[in-house]
Amino acid sequence: MQKRAFLIGTTAILIVIGLLPVISMLVKSVFQNGHFTLSAYHGLLGSARQWVLIKHSFTLAALVTAFTTVIGVPLGILLGKTDFPLRKLFLFLFVIPLLLPPYVTAVSWFDLLGREGLLAPLLGSTLTQHIGRWLFGLPGCTFVLFSVFLPIPVILTVAFLHTINPRLEEAARSAAGWGRVLKEITLPLIFPAILLSALLVFLLTFGEFGVPNYLRYAVYPVESFTRFSAFYNFKAATAAAMPMAAITLLALIFESAFLREGTYQLQPLPEGAQRMKIHLYRFRSGVVISTTLLLLMIVIVPLLSLIIKSGGFAVYLQAINKAGESLIRSVSYAAIGATLLSILGFFSGYLIRIRAFKFWRSLDSLTLFLFALPGTVIGIGLIRLWNTPRTNFIYATPLIILLGYLAKYTALTSRISVTQLAHIPSSMEEAAQMTGASWLRRMIFIIAPLAKRGLMAAWLVGYIFSLRDTSITMLVYPAGHDTLPVRIFTLMANGSPELIAALCVILIAATLVPATLISLLPLFKRQEVWL
Amino acid sequence: MRKYMPLLLSSLIVASVLGLSGACTRGQKTVKTVTVYVSEDQVFSEPILKDFQKQTGIKVKAVYDTEEAKSTGTMNRLIAEKNNPQADVYWANEPIRAEVLKQKGISAAYVSPNAKDIPSAFKDPQGYWTGFSARARVLIVNTKVKQKPNSISAYLDPRWKGKAVMANPLFGTTTSEIAALFTLWGDQQAKAFMMALKKNKVAVSTSNGESADFVAAGQYDFSLVDSDDGVNRMRQGKPVTIVYPDQQPGQIGCFIVPNAVVLVKGAPHPQTAKKLIDFLLSPQTESKLAFADCAQIPLHAGVKMPPEMKPISAIKVMKVNYAEVAKKMIEIQPFLKSWMGL
Numbered sequence: 103m104q105k106r107a108f109l110i111g112t113t114a115i116l117i118v119i120g121l122l123p124v125i126s127m128l129v130k131s132v133f134q135n136g137h138f139t140l141s142a143y144h145g146l147l148g149s150a151r152q153w154v155l156i157k158h159s160f161t162l163a164a165l166v167t168a169f170t171t172v173i174g175v176p177l178g179i180l181l182g183k184t185d186f187p188l189r190k191l192f193l194f195l196f197v198i199p200l201l202l203p204p205y206v207t208a209v210s211w212f213d214l215l216g217r218e219g220l221l222a223p224l225l226g227s228t229l230t231q232h233i234g235r236w237l238f239g240l241p242g243c244t245f246v247l248f249s250v251f252l253p254i255p256v257i258l259t260v261a262f263l264h265t266i267n268p269r270l271e272e273a274a275r276s277a278a279g280w281g282r283v284l285k286e287i288t289l290p291l292i293f294p295a296i297l298l299s300a301l302l303v304f305l306l307t308f309g310e311f312g313v314p315n316y317l318r319y320a321v322y323p324v325e326s327f328t329r330f331s332a333f334y335n336f337k338a339a340t341a342a343a344m345p346m347a348a349i350t351l352l353a354l355i356f357e358s359a360f361l362r363e364g365t366y367q368l369q370p371l372p373e374g375a376q377r378m379k380i381h382l383y384r385f386r387s388g389v390v391i392s393t394t395l396l397l398l399m400i401v402i403v404p405l406l407s408l409i410i411k412s413g414g415f416a417v418y419l420q421a422i423n424k425a426g427e428s429l430i431r432s433v434s435y436a437a438i439g440a441t442l443l444s445i446l447g448f449f450s451g452y453l454i455r456i457r458a459f460k461f462w463r464s465l466d467s468l469t470l471f472l473f474a475l476p477g478t479v480i481g482i483g484l485i486r487l488w489n490t491p492r493t494n495f496i497y498a499t500p501l502i503i504l505l506g507y508l509a510k511y512t513a514l515t516s517r518i519s520v521t522q523l524a525h526i527p528s529s530m531e532e533a534a535q536m537t538g539a540s541w542l543r544r545m546i547f548i549i550a551p552l553a554k555r556g557l558m559a560a561w562l563v564g565y566i567f568s569l570r571d572t573s574i575t576m577l578v579y580p581a582g583h584d585t586l587p588v589r590i591f592t593l594m595a596n597g598s599p600e601l602i603a604a605l606c607v608i609l610i611a612a613t614l615v616p617a618t619l620i621s622l623l624p625l626f627k628r629q630e631v632w633l
Numbered sequence: 634m635r636k637y638m639p640l641l642l643s644s645l646i647v648a649s650v651l652g653l654s655g656a657c658t659r660g661q662k663t664v665k666t667v668t669v670y671v672s673e674d675q676v677f678s679e680p681i682l683k684d685f686q687k688q689t690g691i692k693v694k695a696v697y698d699t700e701e702a703k704s705t706g707t708m709n710r711l712i713a714e715k716n717n718p719q720a721d722v723y724w725a726n727e728p729i730r731a732e733v734l735k736q737k738g739i740s741a742a743y744v745s746p747n748a749k750d751i752p753s754a755f756k757d758p759q760g761y762w763t764g765f766s767a768r769a770r771v772l773i774v775n776t777k778v779k780q781k782p783n784s785i786s787a788y789l790d791p792r793w794k795g796k797a798v799m800a801n802p803l804f805g806t807t808t809s810e811i812a813a814l815f816t817l818w819g820d821q822q823a824k825a826f827m828m829a830l831k832k833n834k835v836a837v838s839t840s841n842g843e844s845a846d847f848v849a850a851g852q853y854d855f856s857l858v859d860s861d862d863g864v865n866r867m868r869q870g871k872p873v874t875i876v877y878p879d880q881q882p883g884q885i886g887c888f889i890v891p892n893a894v895v896l897v898k899g900a901p902h903p904q905t906a907k908k909l910i911d912f913l914l915s916p917q918t919e920s921k922l923a924f925a926d927c928a929q930i931p932l933h934a935g936v937k938m939p940p941e942m943k944p945i946s947a948i949k950v951m952k953v954n955y956a957e958v959a960k961k962m963i964e965i966q967p968f969l970k971s972w973m974g975l
Binding site for chain 2: 217227231318336424485489490491494497498576579580581582583584589591592593594597598
């Protein structure tokens with residue numbers, strides 16, 4: 103009874119927080135003065151611009167997906183399966199762009215290559231103009247989002263490689279070289295990871311607002327945000343958001359049909375099993391040099407350009423003075439958001455793992471749908487639902503931001519919990535049940551402590567994604583409660599580039615310091631599979 | 634103790650979430666606050682609001698616009714919150730939006746004692762908005778150009794075919810100025826002017842700032858921009874100068890865009906709101922905004938300002954009714970969209 107009530111409660115929370123705003127937004131978009139009308143949608147379909155936006159969005163998402171997959175999977179194999187030196191350090195460094203709001207990477211490239219950029223004096227005005235045209239458009243957007251989302255196929259490839267039974271590869275190796283083993287054994291085994299990463303990258307790029315907006319490439323999320331924010335047209339904004347929701351839904355149907363079982367079968371290696379390693383031998387130096395160059399190009403150079411652009415200590419003091427409160431708020435909201443996300447994700451993960459209800463799959467799909475849905479859509483939905491005098495305790499307080507985090511990012515913590523819970527033998531809970539322990543006591547004293555690594559990982563992921571969120575927070579934050587990513591955005595209008603760069607560096611530090619500290623905990627020293 | 638840890642932890646989380654909500658509401662009751670939505674750039678408006686907070690002890694809570702929302706995000710938030718107002722004051726960076734709010738019944742009348750010396754052309758006669766610290770719409774011209782343009786009609790001069798740029802007319806002060814031209818010239822003449830711009834291959838940039846950068850870089854000879862864009866580039870030592878257009882007898886004059894402050898109807902804190910409005914309309918605030926990088930022209934007479942700026946009394950001002958401009962701006966949106974090919 104206790105278990106049922108708790109899990110129904112979890113489901114209800116997810117529906118109220120995530121689904122209700124989207125449904126409310128959809129319903130309100132088709133009613134005018136109490137009458138049903140599809141006028142907003144007619145306007146949308148009748149405009150030639152919509153097809154241009156769809157083409158732009160698809161082109162950008164397809165290019166980013168292709169590049170990240172083609173480079174990310176081999177990179178994942180390199181860092182997860184070979185004797186490449188300092189693999190963990192490289193992996194950590196490659197992941198950095200994913201931890202930051204994507205527009206920070208765009209800002210750093212502009213600081214480097216823009217008209218007033220660090221390299222402008224070396225490149226000359228003609229070349230700078232050419233590069234500027236390249237940066238502000240499809241090529242620039244593709245490149246920036248490629249560097250931001252490259253860690254997704256890398257991490258997924260590394261994680262799935264760790265689950266391959268070494269006996270399969272050992273048997274194949276006795277008859278064939280590594281090239282053939284990779285092609286015929288390893289890659290087919292990690293194929294679900296490749297497809298999943300491609301799907302995630304496609305959806306995240308398709309829903310990305312900050313980078314195309316900064317680099318002025320017209321795509322659907324920018325249109326939806328502009329229609330709400332610049333033209334205040336809720337109906338048109340909703341209509342503009344619907345193709346994105348439909349495409350997200352289609353992608354999830356694909357995921358549900360072809361991938362889900364594959365990704366849930368992720369299991370750790372049996373105790374004592376040794377993973378097979380590929381020795382690079384004579385290729386080692388060449389591979390190390392080219393990987394280092396790639397790392398320099400997509401991670402180190404942009405980070406350095408931000409640090410150089412930010413100038414000296416005085417600028418950082420000014421930045422702290424101007425945005426210190428926003429920084430504190432960001433960290434606090436992200437910490438509270440991460441805690442709530444871990445709890446909600448834990449129970450939703452438990453529900454999905456034990457398939458507690460017939461609708462477990464729907465709940466999983468709902469969290470994924472909300473994760474893939476552009477933040478602007480969720481933000482508009484939240485305003486639609488909670489902007490009433492009776493619900494001011496939510497709308498006029500930071501609770502509205504926290505609801506946004508929960509709606510958008512529960513999928514991440516839920517999936518981490520599913521994987522972690524898969525490692526806990528059901529006999530543990532059953533034994534506790536035999537002694538008469540209630541379900542809640544079993545959860546608190548048996549399951550949660552056993553899943554503490556997963557909970558900690560979920561908290562960290564929740565913290566990072568809440569801290570980097572811009573699209574939802576920018577739309578819903580109450581007066582006086584702006585976060586650091588939002589403040590950076592608002593200061594971009596005529597703010598000094600040095601100050602913006604310093605604030606970006608501070609944001610990077612606020613993200614990386616807790617991430618590094620937690621990853622250094624003894625709990626995380628052992629091999630971990632979170633995905 | 635360990636046994637009770639989970640209970641303690643969960644209580645702590647619930648308390649912190651409830652506290653977050655409670656503290657926000659409670660804070661409003663005990664400490665004097667004012668909530669202001671601002672479409673003037675944060676980098677310029679925030680220091681003024683901090684000064685107000687320091688001088689009065691009234692805590693200012695602000696929502697600022699982003700460049701991406703083309704400085705209309707906060708206005709739209711005010712419209713969204715019409716039946717549930719959260720803001721007390723709206724600081725608009727131009728009077729057209731303030732007029733739109735008046736027409737939508739979102740603003741309340743308030744005549745500040747500090748508004749009496751502001752020329753009547755820059756305030757609503759009923760007190761629904763009051764202008765202060767203005768930008769002028771000027772021509773920024775690259776110094777390499779020998780014979781400088783002195784009128785917006787230079788955009789149509791074959792001498793500058795393909796050599797002039799202007800910001801996207803769908804957004805910001807460019808829309809306002811075009812709407813002003815429609816009210817001044819009538820639809821037919823204004824549309825003909827717009828079509829002639831296309832014929833003379835006038836380039837369109839994303840913003841006034843970008844136009845100013847293009848001219849500073851020598852990519853284009855001149856552009857119509859806000860005076861702050863021009864003054865800023867001059868202060869940065871860029872090879873540009875500014876020209877106040879149409880200043881000769883018989884010419885239309887220079888379009889002036891003052892900031893506008895609005896009291897929100899149903900404001901939760903009307904008393905502190907009025908104090909903030911009085912503060913914004915003071916000559917001291919105008920002087921600070923004149924010396925700031927936004928280089929805005931004071932509307933009070935005799936306010937100290939930097940030498941590179943012209944006082945409002947020395948500028949031939951385009952005579953327009955901002956209420957009519959606001960109506961026209963909405964009316965010409967479809968034309969402007971089709972002009973842009975959207």
